[in-house]
Every structure is written in C-alpha cells, then in structure tokens.
Amino acid sequence: MCADKTDMHPDYRSTVFLPETDFPMRAGLPQREPDWLARWERIGVYDRLREKQGRVPFTLHDGPPYANGHLHIGHALNKVLKDMVVRSQQMMGKDARYVPGWDCHGLPIEWKIEEQYRKKGLNKDDVDVVAFRQECRKFAEGWIDVQREEFKRLGVTGNWADPYLTMDYHAEAVIAEEFLKFLMNGSLYQGSKPVMWSPVEKTALAEAEVEYHDHTSHTIWVRFVVTDVRSTGVAGDGADLRGPAGAFTKIDQLKAATVVIWTTTPWTIPQNRAVAFNPEIAYGLYEVVAVGENASARPGETVILADNLAASVFTAARVEESKKLRDVSAEELGALTLAHPLHGVEGASGEWDYDVPMLPGDHVTDDAGTGFVHTAPSHGDDDYQLGLKYGLKMTYNVMEDGSYRADLPLFGGEAIITAEGKEGPANVSVIKQLAWAGKLFAKGKVKHSYPHSWRSKAPLIYRNTPQWFVAIDAKLGDGMGEYGDTIRARALKSIDELVAWTPKTGRNRLHSMIEARPDWVLSRQRAWGVPLTCFVRKGAMPTDPDFLLRDPAVNARIVAAFEAEGADVWYREGFKEQVLGNDHDAAAYEQVFDVLDVWFDSGSTHAFVLRDRPDGTKDGIADLYLEGTDQHRGWFHSSMLQACGTKGRAPYHGVLTHGFTLDEKGMKMSKSLGNTVAPQEVIDEYGADILRLWVAQSDYTVDLRIGKEILKGTADSYRRLRNTMRFLLGNLAGFSEAERVDPAEMPELERWVLHRLAELDHTVRKGYAKYDFQGVFQTLFTFCTVDLSAIYFDIRKDVLYCDGADSIDRRATRTVLDLLFHRLATWLAPILVFTMEDVWLSRFAGEDTSVHLVDMPETPADWLDEPLAQKWEKIRRVRRVVTAALEVQRTAKVIGASLEAAPVVHVEDAETLKALQSVPFADICITSGMSLTADPVPQEAFRLPEVPGVGVVFEAADGEKCQRCWKILPDVGSHGHDGTCARCDDVLG
Template identity: 85%
Template sequence: MCADTPDKTAPDYRKTVFLPETEFPMRAGLPAREPDWLARWEKIGVYDRLRGKTGRAPFILHDGPPYANGHLHIGHALNKILKDMVVRSQQMMGRDARYVPGWDCHGLPIEWKIEERYRQKGLDKDDVDVVAFRQECRRFAEGWIDVQRDEFKRLGVTGNWPDPYLTMDYHAEAVIAEEFLKFLMNGTLYQGSKPVMWSPVEKTALAEAEVEYHDHTSHTIWVRFPVVSASEFKELDGCLQTDLLQSAIVIWTTTPWTIPQNRAVAFNPDVTYGLYEVGSVGEHSTAKPGETLVVADALADAIFTAARVEAHKRLRDVRFEELAALTLAHPLRGVEGASGEWDYDVPMLPGDHVTDEAGTGFVHTAPSHGDDDYQLGLKHGLPMTYNVTEDGSFRADLPLFGGETIINPDGKEGPANVSVIKNLAWAGKLFAKGKIKHSYPHSWRSKAPLIYRNTPQWFVAIDAKLDDDMGEHGQTIRARALKSIDHLVTWTPKSGRNRLHSMIEARPDWVLSRQRAWGVPLTCFVKKAAKPDDPDFLLKSAEINARIVAAFEREGADVWYREGFKEEMLAGVAAPSDYDQVFDVLDVWFDSGSTHAFVLRDRPDGTEDGIADLYLEGTDQHRGWFHSSMLQACGTKGRAPYRGVLTHGFTLDEKGMKMSKSLGNTVAPQEVIDEYGADILRLWVAQSDYTVDLRIGKEILKGTADSYRRLRNTMRFMLGNLAGFAETERVAPADMPELERWVLHRLAELDHAVRKGYAAYDFQGVFQTLFTFCTVDLSAVYFDIRKDVLYCDAADSISRRSVRTVLDLLFHRLATWLAPILVFTMEDVWLSRFPGEESSVHLIDMPETPADWLDEPLAQKWDKIRRVRRVVTAALEVQRTAKVIGASLEAAPVVHVEDPSVLKALQSVPFADICITSGVQLTSDPVPNDAFRLPEVPGVGVVFEAAEGEKCQRCWKILPDVGSHRHEGTCARCDSVLG
C-alpha cells in the first residue's frame, strides 16, 4: 500500500480494509513483565508437565555446580543461559531434557567466609568445636543457595528448582565417601610426601584448578656454589681439570627462601658451558676480580651485567663429563650460627628441565619445593627437607631463619627472602641480586601468593594398575582418561579435546587431601606402627566401608568427628587402638567430580548408565570440573562420565579487558535485567560466539536491544494479521501462489538448519539464520509485498487465505524455534494468540515440517526474481530521494531484461505486485544507456515511468480504471471486494 494518505474528499474506505489487530504491545516492558511469566510457569508446573511426556529418549545436561557463596556475576549468567538453551532446544526437538541444578557446598570458598567472620570478632577458628564450625558453614551455604536459586530462575532458566542436588546433602556426602573408598580398595590411594602447591594463608594444599596467576614482583638472586672436589682428574686439551676446583657454579632463582633447602645443582648435557674469569667490577658489585665461575655461554653476558662486572674473560669450555664429576658446597656451609646445618655436599646432576633461555644454565634444586626438583631428587635419591611449616614459616629450630615467614598471614611477603639474601651476602656467596616482575601462582580465594611445600598428603596414583574389573578402556586412570577423550567424548569446540588431552597426558598424581574442616573427610584409617609403603598401612575392609557409608547416610559427614566414631566403625573387625583416624578433608574437586554418582546414577531423573549427554562449563574447567570428573569416574566407572563436553569463553568488557571491580568495568546480570530484561541478556548470549571470550557493555547491549526490537516487530506483524484466523481458511500448499510456496520452501530449509544448529549447540548460527530470515526474507520482502493482499483482498479470496495460512505456519515455527532463546518474549507471543490458563509455548515441540515443501527449482526461479526486484526497488529509491515520487505505487517502471529465462520468470508472476508498483513493463529490448543498473545484477536495467491513471482510494494503487466502477474512486479489485 502507498505510504501517503487518501484524498479527503473521496469516500472513506478505511473500515473496509483488513488492518492488523493485536494486543501484543510494541514496547516489550520486559523488566516489569518477566516476573509474571516466571510465576505463571511455576503455577502451571511447566517443568513437571514436560516430564509427563512419555516415550521420549532422555537428554541429560549435568550441571556443573557453582559455589554457594555470593551473588551471580555475568559469567554465571552466560553459563546458565547456555545450559538453558541446550535443555530447552533438546526438549522442543522431542527429547526428555531433564535438568537438575546443583551447588558445590564444601571447601575453602565457604570456609574462608566463616573464618573471616571469626577474624573480625578476634576469634581463632581452631578454638571452635569442629562440628559447630561445620554447621556454620552449612548454614552459610544454605543461605546463598536460596539467593542464587532466585537469581538463576530470574534469567528464565528452567529446571528442577525445588529439588536441586547439593554436595552437602547427607546422601551426597555418603556417596562421595563411598567413591573415595573405591580408590582405597582398588589400590590407587597412597600417602606420599612430595611438594604440592600450598597456601600459607589458608594453611592447606591446593589443586591446580584452585590456582590463578597474577603478576608478582619477586627477589631474584645469583648465588655461588663453590666447587669442593671432583671424582677424578683428567688432562683435557692440555689443561688440568683442577682449575674447576678453584671456581664456583652460579645458579639463579626467584625464590631465595628455597636456598636453605637446596640438595643439588642441575645442568643439561646439551647446554654449552664455559669457565669465565671476572675482570674489573663496578661500584657496589659483589663480584670479585680474578674469581672464576662456570655459567652457560648463552647467558654469560646477562649474568655479568647483572653483577656489575665491567670486564670478563672466557677461559675455556667446560664439558658435561667435568660437571658430572664435581661436588659443590652449600653456599651457607660454615656460616656462623648455622650449627653445621648446611655442611653437606651438593652433587651436580643432569636434568632435561634445565635450559639456557634464562638464569645461568644451572638450576638450584630443592626437592621439597618444586615438581621438577622433586622428580630429580626421586631419581637420584636426594633427601627431602621439612623446614617450612603449614603457615609458611621456617621451623622454629632452623638455624639463622627459625620462625621467619615466607608469606605473612595477610598474604604479604614475610622476612624470609631478605634474610636469606643477607646471610648469603655475609657468607660471600651472593654474586648478584635484583627484582623481577613475572606471572606467579596465587590462591583464587585469598588472592595470596603460594609456595611449593613438601608435606605428607594423600594421592591417587593415576598410573597404577587398577584392581577392578572395568578394564575395557585401560588398566590405569590415565589410560582410561586418554581413551575416553579420544574415542568416547564429543568436544565443542573441538579444541577442547586437545586441551584436556595434554593436561591428562602430563599431569602428576592427584592430591586428594586438604588440611581444612569443611568438607567430606578422607574416610580411612592407618595403622600406627606401619609406614606408608607397608602393605597393611591402610585398613581395607568392605564391612567397615559399608558402616561408614551407612552412618553418613543417616547423619551426614559430621558424624566422622563424633567422639567414639572410630571405635564404632572398627568394632569386631580391627583393634581401634592400632589405628589412627584421618581427619584431612577431600579436595572439593573430588566432591564435584563425584556428582555423576549421586546425581546421574542415583536420582530418578538421572540416567540409566550414570553418564551424561553433556557437561557444559567455561574453558577454565578443563583443569577443573571436566578434569576431576574424568579422573574420578575413570577410577570408579572405568570411563568418562560424559559423552559430550561444551566449553565457553570468559566475559570481557567492550574493550576486551578482563572485568574488575577496581576498574569499574563489571556488568552485573541484575543491572542488565533491571534496564532491559532477561531476554536481552539471553539474546546477547545467542548473538555471541561463546567458543571465545565474549564482550559485553552498554553499547553492545544497545545493539542487542535493537536486534530484539526488529525481531519483535516481525512477530507483532504476524500476530496482527492472524487475528481471527480459522482452520476453515487454511489452503493446501499446492493451491497457493508461487510466492507462498517459496516461503514454505524457505521454512523447510530453515527447519533443517535450526535443528542441525541446535543439535550442534550453535546458538549463534541458529539465531543469525532466523534473524536474517525475519528481517530480510520476511519483513523486507514477503511482508512488504503481501501487505496489499492482507489489507485489501477479499477475506475469502484464495490469495488472502494463502497468506494467512503461511503466516500461521510461520508463527508456529518461529515461536518454537526462538523459544529456547527468547523464553519470555515467545511466551508473550504465544499467549497473545493462544491464551489460556494451561497454555505455554514451552509445552510445545517444534512442529515437523513436510519435506515436500522443499522446491529447489522454484527457489532458483525466485532467486532470479528477487535479484531483478532489487534493481527496481533501488531505482525507485533514487526517484524517491529526488522527490520525484513519494511512494513506489506512483511508479510503473520499464524493466529491460537481457536473459530470456529471467524474463520468462518475471512474466509468469505479478511482478508489479512484487515490486509494489502500480504497474510494470517487462521488455527484452536492449538496456538504454540512461537506465538504472546494479553492478551485481548484470543484464538488467530500469527506466522510470510514472504510473498512469487515478489513485484508488482504498488500496492507493494508481491505475487507469480507477473511477470507472460502481464504488467511487476504486479500482476493479477493490470494487469487487466492496460488493
């Protein structure tokens, strides 16, 4: 229809035109209206009613549990919205998509909060009864679970919210203990003393997943290790090896506090070393003119520069056979007040981990404080040291440094580093010093720096042969995990496979124990008189294990701390006085890694085989939940507990920077909901590529809101023009005009694309496909063309009935295709057409689309028609801009078409209606030079001609016959409609 107004002197035909009718508002008002839909879904029990649909194959997305200790951030929103889109789309494609939300309730995040309360009151946690403390932690978690549950629901996330899983439920704690006891019984559990990542502030070991890396400024020192002897002397190139006896090996470290624990110096046989003599030195240099030192050639200049050495000379090569023969003195040997603590020899040992990329080419080795150091010490029988206590201080009786802290309780550096540096200087062994800013491990809870510390811990050996009957995928945990990764799991994106594979392939044994209070205890007993490597060190009894699990089922894990519990458990099986009870708690990742057992396996809404179809979390969970679940299940189930893994990136601000409260660039989900509504947040997720880091901010959200408005207008147009639609109007596809059959063809194509996209979790692809269809194919083409038919054709005409039939088919598909993404808006759309107390789009499946709607020859024909139409509309836009015409109905252009097949296609359809002109002349005559053309549509030219005749006062077309009919000022079509 024409965009201007009819002649005011002519009859008013407005009431005879079928204008759109709908109560669906143009403005969404989502922030105010969404809570009502949430309440409605809860009232009619949408989630439970879906469970009543029988005969469906289950689809289980197992929820990775967030910690119950604070309000949601935007990363939580991204994660839960993605999960919801997976669950809803699978349900609407015919699956029984059950979703059980869960919470991780044990561990440091919660315990640390309770300790903060104690510290604020001046109390010491260790003075409080452990069960009372644990109950405080439980109450804290319960409070935050209620808060987070409401915040997750406000995002439109469906699920079994009344009955979530909690790792602190009694049954969960019983199963976690039971899963731990399987490792006890299958021979992989052992107690070992090795360096682990340790938090002096939290006084516990940490897993790699609990560690984050931040820039940190460390002391850096170059230290002389004097050569004291060699195992043999040989003449080499006319020079006796005895010159090395007067020299020193120089090491470099960023952890001066580890020097008192040194037990060896490592070198690499493939690195080139030289003997160097110091010449002149600068002011404040600790180097000594004339001294000789051995360093890697590639690093010599940098070393001497750091030591303010102004001149140095390379004397000769130093061969690796010479290095291997040397014995060194500890740099603190003979220091006054050391009481002989460091008067031992230090061997030189070959190590592949040594490089000449930084440092000196030699690595100071403290087996108690680093994994490479530990492995080298294990290989060569180096002794372990126990100089560092749980609070990060040196043992009180350590000479020179006793009681000094490495990291203070407030997380700041203690005096230990400086004290060691000073003592090295007094001993004459400090060659140079400085500071370096580098990436350093910190606790992700206290944010304090960490250290490597040797302590007795409980481990699961991932390369030990398992004593079980689940060897189909390997005999060790590592073998089963790698087999699962390569053959049993689908990865989205595929790069996730490589990441987890490399981690599992290289990882050490799993440290299970934590020296904390709030968690599931390591439910085992050790023989007092036995050593960890004795066969009877661990008490293994199926009967005792069953008693423990039953007690946890009845009373929860707190019962482990009840006085007399050991005696009760061991009665009649073993003498309680012969055994100690272990009071360490399990790594919280073991808790969440065990959820497959008490959620997937044990719940009625779980799975028959205890394996999920999908685990979905952020990329950090390759070292977290994906990782621990894999290790745990491979030890107790023999394979991964999931068939698919989907990972998403992190959230950044609009400039691509990490969000930080200090920078003021955070985006809180509730703020977005308050301003725009949750559907806009959900649409932001759907429009983003979640496989990489996602940006969000005010401008991005404005763009998202604009896309939403355009989509909403599409749905509003359909609703308005479907008012009163009845089944008696429906037209069979075979009886429809070509344009309608082309739309049906597009629907058949889209049905395939949407289902394929949802099956692959490609929400961005699904939304972009549908958005482009709505804005380009529908709003800009189909709706624009068919407004005239909808508004002006007779109500019972085959043309109008066909359009309304297509709109109905479009409505059902678009509403259900978009419902997993825009959960509130599509409910609004659905109820605007199908009101009722029990009605909901979320109870409906995506309708099946007949395959015979596909018509590729018709699609190819209409592709040609649309290309020519584009030239016509562009030509008319030039005339409109020049104010030659006000609307396209004022035109009747001449269209020159060179290709006979294209011309034939145009002649077979009402091309003037398709171009929304009052007329059109199609010709094969050559394109005039002054014709309008588009470079991308060759062989087509348009010459503007004004439409001839009068304007119909009903449909506004300009036609020669207007005014010649019974009804004044109408064209033949409108006259016949008016009767």
C-alpha cells in the same frame, strides 16, 4: 495501501483488514517477566514436560557453582547457554532433563566463615569442629536460596524444587563411598611431596584453585663452591695448563671454580640438596677480569656458566670484563661435588655442612638464569622428581603458616608469606646470610607471573607436606579395563574415543593436561568438607602393606552412617570405635581428619546425581557437560579422573566450553576498574531476554564482550524480531482452519516461503544439535528482517489488507503466516523464553498453555522446491534493481511512494524475463504497473553493477488513486463504488 479520507470520496478504512493484536510494541520485559516465571511455576511446565512418554532422554549435567555470593555475568552466560541447550533439545523431541546443583563444601565457604570470625576477633581453631561445620552449612544454604532465585530470573528451566547439593547426606555418603573405591583398588597412597600451598589459608590447593598474577620477586645469583672433582676417566683430566712447569691441571682449575645458580625464591636455598645441569647445554669456565662499583663479583675468580647466558649473568653482576678460559664438558660437571652456600656459616650449627652433588636434568634450559638449577626437592615438582631419581633427602623446614620451623638455625620462625598474604622477612634474611658468607654473586628483582590463591589472592609456595594422593598410573585390578588399566590410560582413551568436543580445541587442552599431570592430591587441611574416610595403622610406614585399613564391612558402616547423619558423624567422639566395631582394635588405628579436595566432591556428582536420581541416566553418563574453558583444569578434569577410577571411563558423552566475559574494550572485568556488568543491572534495565539474546548473538567459543553499547545493539535486534512477531499476530487475527490452503494451491510466492521454511527447519535443527546458537539466531534474524519484513510482508500487505476474505491469495498468505508463526515461535523460544511466551499467549489464551510445552513442528520435506527457489532468486535480483531505481526517484521527490510508479524493466536474459512474466511482478515490486521487455537496455536506464543485463526506466503510473488500496490504475472511478479499482469494487460487493 489502505484508504485515506478525502472530501470527495467515501471513507473505506473500515472495509480493509488492518492488523489487530494486543501484543504491545513496547516489551516492558523488566516488569512483565516475573509474571511469566510465576505462571510457569504455577502450571508446572518442567514437570509436565517430564510426563511426555516415549522420548529419548537428553541430560545436561550441571557443573555446580559455589554457594557463596551473588551471580556475576559469567554465571549468567553459563546458565543461559545451558538453558538454551536444554530447551532446544526438548523442543526437538527429547526428554531434556536439567537438575541444577551447588558445590557446598570447601575453602570458598569456609573462608567466608573465617572472615566473619576474624572480624569478631575469634579464632576458628577454638570452636568445636562440628559447630563450625554447621555454620558453613547454614551459610551455604542461605546463598543457595539467593542464587536459585537469581538463576530462575534468567528464565532458566530445571528441577529447581529438587536440586542436588554436595552437602546433602546422600551426596556426602556417595562421595565417601567413591573415595573408598580408590582405597580398595590400591591407587590411594600417602606421600610426602611438594604441593601448591597457601600460607594464608594453611592448606594445599589444586591447580584449578590457582591463578597467576604479576609479582615482583627477589632474584639472586649464588656461588656453589667446588669441593671435589672426581676423575672422569677422560683423557686430558690432568693436562698441563701452565706450560713446561706442569703445575696446574684441568682438575685443579675446576677445584678453584664456583658453579653459579640463579633463583627467584631465595627462601628455598636453605632446603637445597643438589644443583642440576643439562648435558645438552654448552658450558664454559670464565674468569672475572674487572668489575664495576658495588659488585659482589671479584676480579680473578672463576665461575662455570652456560655459554648462552654468561653475558647476561656478568651484566647482572656488574662484571665489566671477563674472559672464557675453556669449555666444560658434561662429564666434568657430573664429576663435581659442591658445598652448600651456607656451609660453615657462623651460628648455623652445622645444619648445612653437607655435600651438594651435580646431577643431570632435562628440565634445565639456557633460556634464562645461568644454565644451572638449584634443586630443593621439597619445594618444586621438577626438583622433587630429580630427588626421587637420585635419592635426595627431603626437608621439612617450612611450616603450614609459611614460616620456617622454629628451631631452624639463623632463620627459625621467620615468615616467607605472612598471614596477611604479604612478603615476610625470610627472603631478605637468606640474601643477607649469603652475602655475609661470600656466596652472593649478584642480586636484583624481577617482575614475573606468579601463582596466587584465587580466593585470598595471596602468593603461594611449593611446600613439602604429607598428603594423600591417587596414583593415576597405578594398575587397577577392578575389572573395568575396557579402556585401559590405569586412570591416565582410561582418561586419554575416553578423550579420544568417547567424547565429542565443542569446540574441538577442548580435546587438545584436556588431553595435554592429563597426559602430563602428576598424581592427584586429594587431601586438604581444612574443616568443611567430606573427610578422607580411612584409618592408618599406628607406627606403620606408608609403604607398609598394612598401613591402610581396607575392610569392606568397615566401609559399609561408614557410608551407612553418612547416609543417616551426614559427614559430621566422622568428627563425633567414639565414631572410630563404632565403625571398627569388634573386627579391629581401635587403639591400633589413627583416624584421618583431612578433608577431600572439593574437586573430588564435584567430580563424584556423576554417581549421586546421574546414577542415583530418578531423573538421572541409566548408565550414569551425561550427554553433555558445559562450563567455561577454565574447567579443563577444573570440573571436566576432576570428573574425568574420578570416573575413570570408579567407572572405568569418562562420565560424559560431550563437553562444551565457553569463553570468559570481558568489557567492551576487551578488558577483564574488575571491581577496581569499575567495568563489571552485573546480570541484575541488565535485567532491571532491559529484561532477561536481552541478556539471553546477547548470549545467542555472541560466539561463546571465545571470550565475549559486553557493555552498554553492545547491549543497545542487542536491544535493537530484539525490537526488529519483536516487530516481526507482532506483524504475524496482527495479521492472523481470527484465522481459522477453514481458511487453510493446501500448498499445491498456493501462489508461487507462498510456496517460495515454504521452501525457505523447509531449508530453515534443517538449518535450525542442525544448529541447535551442534549448540551453534549464534548460527541459529543469525539465520533466523536474517530471515525475519530480509526475507520476511523487507520482502514477503512488504509484498503481501496489499493482499492481507485489501483482498477479500475469501481470496485465495489472502487465505494462502494467512496460511503461510500461521505456519511461520508456529515455527518462529518455537525456533526462537529456547533463546527468547519470555518474549515467545508472550507471543504464544497473545494468540492462544489459556491457563494451561505455553510455548514451552510444545515441540518445534515437523516441516514436510516436499516443501523443498529447488527449481522454484532458483527461479525466485532471479526474480529477487531484478526486484532489487527496481526498488533501487524507485528509491532514486523518491529521494529526488519525484514520487512519494512506489505505487506512483509503473516502470519499464529491460531484461536481456530470456529465462529471467520468462520468470518475471509468469508472476505478478508489479505487485512483487509494489508498483501500480509494470512493463517487461527484452529490448536493449537504454542509456538512461538505472542499473546495478551486481545485476548485469537489467535496466529500469522510470515511468509514472497512469490513472487515478484507488481510495481503498492506493494503487494508481486507469480503471479507478469506473466502478459502482466511488473511487475504487476493480479489485476493491468487487470486494465491497
């Protein structure tokens, strides 16, 4: 479409307007991106955006990552999504603030320091607690600096110079202040109940700190001997079961039976206090008739089991023949008293010589086991709740290291879980004692999903310990009852009425969790964190009214001390006396040294970030919280509970959740499998923009796959977009306002492009507002590759290259290219932050300019022209038939280029034919000539099934090839300039 050089004609190459740009074909992103990062920092892009006046604020509040290691691909996904939200909101006219933050306290960091100690053969407990805390602080500071640079390398904008840290003195003071609000509103209490406990880390864990892995456990079926049967008052208790002699009643029959339970935690048997049954389940009395080899069951014994489970129990016990004697009613079960299976065991010193009641419980099922649940209130929530209801005694047999208390008969000092996270001898010891006592009915092993610490990866246990709780159903007289008078009520109402959920399934997940959750365990038995800043009266019981010291003046002194010196002052000698002052007798109070659950720290960030910072929000409520789906039980959850207790409502207006990252096969990433993808590796090979484009191309609402082949596909999409922008830059060289053409003066093709821009402006803004980055990208990618590259650019190359500089068509085209440039550069800037900066600076040089300092341009509503769009849809459909027909001729080597053709196009529909005749359809099809006719489509014509009523008959173009524009026209050679057509001759003057 520009001149070629021949021996017979002049060389016209210098007379055409070929694209001119320094924008390189090869991006070189890994090498060039750091320069743009340095430039943004140098010109202060983030701060300059904050100076824009009159904008509505938009605040995405950063969920703080732990400062304890290099970033993984999940971090990259999370931060890139956040950045796309912030940048798109900013470029749509908001004041979009983003303050990055870090979670600095808690077990992840403390565990790293302990690991360093263990390698040196040192014990943490031998080190001064403040010195240890200082080491934790230093460790966190180091990783914050590392992670900050890694996040910035992803192109993430934000207030990196002044992030928030949960270990800053002000943050620690506010966390303590927020905790003290629970102290003062009466929801804080000390209770003794089973919590998820890590014997390895010697601390309670929150549900968010627990992960589930397959684990092989011992499983046992245990006999509980019936020692007494109270009369139920039901007729037939004394019914004759032995005929006329009348020697054996129903009660006698039950007294001779045993109740069989099943458990996968044999170590909890010494803590048993009851056996639970479900009145809705059908139970029966069964006799063992015959047993197999090595069976623990005995012929002639009678056992009570759930009917639906009897067969499976007998299979496990190697019972070869059994028979059901009769049904056993719920009334009868409730009348039974049992003996603990270790009752009377030699060496037990009477430890287990107590009665075990049978109690009804809705939690009992007949899905697995025996239909009876051994109940240890100190080691399970269902068990604990049943114990509360019926006044069962709690036990304190298990120590913080996961071993039995030293003076427990038979098992003293034995470990359930060792310090290395392995199974200790406790399970086997209990099983052996049950066997020697004749109470083991059967045993085996089962592989099942079991809770583990997500840090040490060691198995966990439920353990009864004194802990500090927030009662989420306590009525709060705090004057903030607009959404309810309890934390649970406020949270559920916030979820339903105050928060927008993306995707909407997030609402259901958090709602169900909060609806069913128990009280919040706040305390951790660790050293690195914000302490529970409270005092308890010596000798008082937790139920006593004066057990906790509640004094606003003391609270104020604590907060002031933390503000000045940080939370370490809590551990300084004499601090108790200092803050209690002359108001209280320090000797009468004990200082609490547990630290707060780290989720309380991050749950309080709304107070010291959103509420207190100048770049926070007026009401301390964020527009958006954005994290992975695991945070429904983590940060979203703890922030909701914490704010509902101290603010009366949720601290966010919106919540967005994303899935996890998987490898290309959909497998979870694991170092052991060797299928991890490190962000830095992707950046080193492709650049951060390719990683960002992978995020934008993916559906983040589900789990996302990434790997070499996927990244290759992403890089290919990137190249096609880059070529689109390069075409714009090349053909806009030297464009000035003097060239600009008003839309009313433009040809229809240009006005159709403007219509598409108006449609896209609506789609892009709506997509960004809904955080639908995949939808935005796919829409723009399709527009660039189909509407522009394959249609508009292809058609307009001739006008751009060969028309005269003053041609209205060329000026209109260049005007549209300029409009396209400004929109595509800004629409794509939130995704491809580096590339669009490169595009922008290739056209607008200057130290102070950046695409990230401008907004998406407003698009006039009158660009929309539906009748024109409908007309051009008809034109494009016919064009598809023509181009397909010419491709057949090109493949057959009849022609080499479409300009060698002048086809005859048969169109049956009169309206479509009229539309084609009103435009230069030959130019639109990039042919040198075109005949349009309403004649019937001949048999030999080319057709496309999806475009009925249109046929194309190939005809070769008539005439000579213009040496400047390459069109084949009859008039070539008849003008003043040798070998040119009329248009080119006129341009040459």
